[in-house]
Amino acid sequence: MKRSVLVGSGSALPKNCVSNEELAKRVDTSDDWIRERTGITQRFLAGEGETTASLATAAASAALDDAGLTIADIDLIVLATATPDNTFPATATKVQHQLGGKGFPAFDVAAVCSGFLYALTTADAMLRTGMAKRAIVIGAETFSRILDWEDRTTCVLFGDGAGAFVIEAQDNAESGAGIIASRLHADGEYGDMLFVDGGPSTTGEVGKVRMKGREVFRHAVTNLSSVLSEVLEEAGCKAEDIDWIVPHQANLRILDATARKLGLSMEQVVVTVDQHANTSAASVPLAFDVAKKDGRIKKGDLVMLEAMGGGFTWGAALMRA
Numbered sequence: 001m002k003r004s005v006l007v008g009s010g011s012a013l014p015k016n017c018v019s020n021e022e023l024a025k026r027v028d029t030s031d032d033w034i035r036e037r038t039g040i041t042q043r044f045l046a047g048e049g050e051t052t053a054s055l056a057t058a059a060a061s062a063a064l065d066d067a068g069l070t071i072a073d074i075d076l077i078v079l080a081t082a083t084p085d086n087t088f089p090a091t092a093t094k095v096q097h098q099l100g101g102k103g104f105p106a107f108d109v110a111a112v113c114s115g116f117l118y119a120l121t122t123a124d125a126m127l128r129t130g131m132a133k134r135a136i137v138i139g140a141e142t143f144s145r146i147l148d149w150e151d152r153t154t155c156v157l158f159g160d161g162a163g164a165f166v167i168e169a170q171d172n173a174e175s176g177a178g179i180i181a182s183r184l185h186a187d188g189e190y191g192d193m194l195f196v197d198g199g200p201s202t203t204g205e206v207g208k209v210r211m212k213g214r215e216v217f218r219h220a221v222t223n224l225s226s227v228l229s230e231v232l233e234e235a236g237c238k239a240e241d242i243d244w245i246v247p248h249q250a251n252l253r254i255l256d257a258t259a260r261k262l263g264l265s266m267e268q269v270v271v272t273v274d275q276h277a278n279t280s281a282a283s284v285p286l287a288f289d290v291a292k293k294d295g296r297i298k299k300g301d302l303v304m305l306e307a308m309g310g311g312f313t314w315g316a317a318l319m320r321a
């Protein structure tokens, strides 16, 4: 059986780290409020010269090094972002060029915070059907550029960054490694709960993030619990088989509520929201890379990736590392 196996991961953060206290100097907020409601203590914000493409290229390059590969070994790039460098060309093509690649397909997918799950599932399907052999899958964002810094209900929640996986099609992979099952969902009825109030075809301006936080919270817990059950059923696994959950890092309380619904302890949940805040499509591969590099996620571990975001969109994927 052909499976997409993870052979390398990497991540990148902007240089500038901004603590809650520093943020409170320019926004009407406090460290206590942010910490209590979200678990966030700091975030990294892109500065001059740092863009979604530059962070994505750094993360992809680190993932190639981790895999012991070069761009010559790659024949597909799928990049998830809601903050592309330009409306077009796709940021993926810029990354391909910056890495020294040419000719093979490279494209962006837009599913906001669930973007990495959408990108990974798309690349996995292309690998399993033989359309490509090795892919770089990237989640990269500079959400700071679409935040309304006058709106304290949103601007304190997000940060910038990038994460990348290199996945490879393998037949009968050793110890059942690879992506075992995945599911994606969308429901456009809830588009006005989390959106950007601009775009090329409407206002002609980039726009800013708008959110109904309470509603998003409620839907996130319900949707994530149901997609996690679907993926477990498809894989023929039980929640107690899972070694690690690597969730989208929106809010500590969402992570806690989702883990509790599955009957898992927070010890098994990779948490980086405290350090990185919500980096949208970047958060899942960034969190995975942190937990792999610090030795928590080991080869052979059963890992559940999950995310929910604007659209609404949501999804999950179960893989053996």
Ligand code: ACO
Binding pocket: 028, 029, 030, 033, 034, 037, 038, 113, 152, 153, 154, 156, 157, 194, 211, 212, 213, 214, 215, 216, 217, 220, 248, 249, 250, 251, 278, 308, 309, 310
């Ligand atoms: N600092 C200080 N006070 C604030 C801030 C702030 N940054 N933001 C809001 N407040 C105030 C409000 O004005 C309000 O004051 P009031 O009672 O005097 O009117 C009070 O705090 C409570 O505001 P709520 O919006 O009701 O606060 P809530 O408890 O719902 O927490 C939060 C807000 C953290 C956004 C929460 O709803 C949440 O976590 N939602 C999930 C949304 C999310 O994580 N989105 C990320 C993107 S989507 C995704 O990735 C899944």
